[in-house]
Amino acid sequence: MPRTTKKIARPLVTGNWKMYKTGEEACQFLETLAPLLEESQVDVSLAVPYTAISLAAQKVAELNASIAIGAQNMNDASEGAFTGEVAARMLKSAGATFVILGHSERRHIFHETSDFINKKVKKALQEGLQPILCIGETGEERENGETEEILKTQLHESLQDLSKEEMKQIILAYEPVWAIGTGEVATPEMAEEAHLLCRELVASGWGKRVAKALLIQYGGSVKPENAADLLVQENINGLLVGGASLQPETFYEILQQYEGITV
Numbered sequence: 012m013p014r015t016t017k018k019i020a021r022p023l024v025t026g027n028w029k030m031y032k033t034g035e036e037a038c039q040f041l042e043t044l045a046p047l048l049e050e051s052q053v054d055v056s057l058a059v060p061y062t063a064i065s066l067a068a069q070k071v072a073e074l075n076a077s078i079a080i081g082a083q084n085m086n087d088a089s090e091g092a093f094t095g096e097v098a099a100r101m102l103k104s105a106g107a108t109f110v111i112l113g114h115s116e117r118r119h120i121f122h123e124t125s126d127f128i129n130k131k132v133k134k135a136l137q138e139g140l141q142p143i144l145c146i147g148e149t150g151e152e153r154e155n156g157e158t159e160e161i162l163k164t165q166l167h168e169s170l171q172d173l174s175k176e177e178m179k180q181i182i183l184a185y186e187p188v189w190a191i192g193t194g195e196v197a198t199p200e201m202a203e204e205a206h207l208l209c210r211e212l213v214a215s216g217w218g219k220r221v222a223k224a225l226l227i228q229y230g231g232s233v234k235p236e237n238a239a240d241l242l243v244q245e246n247i248n249g250l251l252v253g254g255a256s257l258q259p260e261t262f263y264e265i266l267q268q269y270e271g272i273t274v
């Protein structure tokens with residue numbers, strides 16, 4: 012029996028490859044995945060390593076596939092003496108159409124602040140790259156009952172000063188840090204509660220219309236076995252998938268989970 016949900020948009024499932032795959036490996040992946048997506052009911056995008064963006068974008072065009080290629084980070088400056096950094100316009104010219112910003116691995120391993128992430132969000136928007144902004148609490152913060160406060164602070168600081176028009180370009184990803192790469196997925200109820208909170212926060216800052224249209228992805232140990240229970244939730248509009256996006260067959264199995272859900 013198909014499950015029913017009142018979804019506002021086609022879901023968007025994004026693979027975050029982190030520091031995995033060369034350009035050639037990205038192309039092999041795309042050759043396997045692309046033909047499977049012809050009838051897809053789900054929008055698909057892949058955040059690949061910088062060095063794979065150009066080849067992956069060319070491969071997508073060659074295969075005439077409907078897969079957006081993006082980056083996993085960028086610097087907030089237009090250009091300059093920042094050894095090892097990458098600017099938005101470089102990503103754009105390589106073929107990226109979106110960029111993940113504020114991923115918990117950037118916040119926690121590379122100590123990026125919400126203030127810095129806010130500058131990057133603004134820069135990405137200026138350059139025409141769609142940001143996927145990640146926010147999420149650590150396990151300790153959840154245990155201490157601080158989830159709501161953390162999400163509120165990260166959301167407001169990372170999106171500070173954005174206009175309603177700019178907010179329409181934003182994709183939000185709720186990624187509880189304790190669920191990323193751990194195999195410990197949030198229960199659908201937990202995830203739905205956090206997504207609803209995020210939508211309410213956006214409604215109070217930018218209005219109900221912006222909040223209703225906002226696409227909010229869940230990320231954290233998504234697998235084919237748990238994807239359907241998450242996607243059926245009213246406020247979950249997509250998934251951000253790390254480890255399980257590295258094999259085309261597994262990633263495709265996740266995409267297929269939406270098929271049993273009636274909009």
Ligand code: PEP
Pocket residue numbers: 027029186190191192193194230231232233251252253254255
């Ligand atoms: C991620 O990297 O955004 C992520 C959610 O990773 P994983 O699916 O491996 O937990």
